[in-house]
Amino acid sequence: MPNPDNPISRSIEEKIAWAETCYQEKGGLLLRDEKSVILLNRLKEAVRASRAAMVSAGVADECKTCEEREGGSCCGAGLEDRYDATLLLINLLLGIQLPKRRSDPSSCLFLGPDGCLLMARQVICVNYLCKKIENRVNPSKISVLRDKEGVELECLFLLHERIQRKLKAYVPG
Numbered sequence: 001m002p003n004p005d006n007p008i009s010r011s012i013e014e015k016i017a018w019a020e021t022c023y024q025e026k027g028g029l030l031l032r033d034e035k036s037v038i039l040l041n042r043l044k045e046a047v048r049a050s051r052a053a054m055v056s057a058g059v060a061d062e063c064k065t066c067e068e069r070e071g072g073s074c075c076g077a078g079l080e081d082r083y084d085a086t087l088l089l090i091n092l093l094l095g096i097q098l099p100k101r102r103s104d105p106s107s108c109l110f111l112g113p114d115g116c117l118l119m120a121r122q123v124i125c126v127n128y129l130c131k132k133i134e135n136r137v138n139p140s141k142i143s144v145l146r147d148k149e150g151v152e153l154e155c156l157f158l159l160h161e162r163i164q165r166k167l168k169a170y171v172p173g
């Protein structure tokens with residue numbers, strides 16, 4: 001199984017196929033690795049805390065209103081290409097199902113009817129806030145949210161490194 005995150009760009013469909021095959025072949029091994037399991041649990045908790053801070057700051061409501069009444073969406077088609085295959089594998093390890101089809105041709109592949117389908121998300125998806133939000137939301141609440149997002153991204157970074165190290169130990173190339 002070749003390294004999926006090499007610089008040669010692959011389509012999102014190829015990355016999803018790699019992640020699903022790897023999950024079938026190596027998922028058990030990864031879920032028996034104590035460090036990976038600790039980091040997966042820390043990431044779940046960190047995502048939960050970030051999302052709670054987002055709701056508490058009013059960001060979630062602002063985004064919903066913008067999408068429903070103002071036609072805005074930050075999740076445009078093509079953003080899925082920023083995801084690497086290891087990050088998709090992490091989502092599978094977290095019990096997330098990866099979509100096969102796009103709900104809306106103008107939106108990111110991972111955008112579902114109720115928002116993002118992923119739990120492990122890359123940096124721009126975690127911490128992007130538009131100007132409208134920055135102007136409307138209390139800065140002290142944004143600061144709390146930023147702290148939680150920092151913890152989430154740190155967990156994700158450590159987990160990503162751990163998974164790649166474990167796969168290298170078992171997968172040539």
Ligand code: SF4
Pocket residue numbers: 074075076079080108109110111112115116117118121125
């Ligand atoms: S938050 Fe989710 S749906 Fe939005 S761009 Fe990122 S991956 Fe796509």
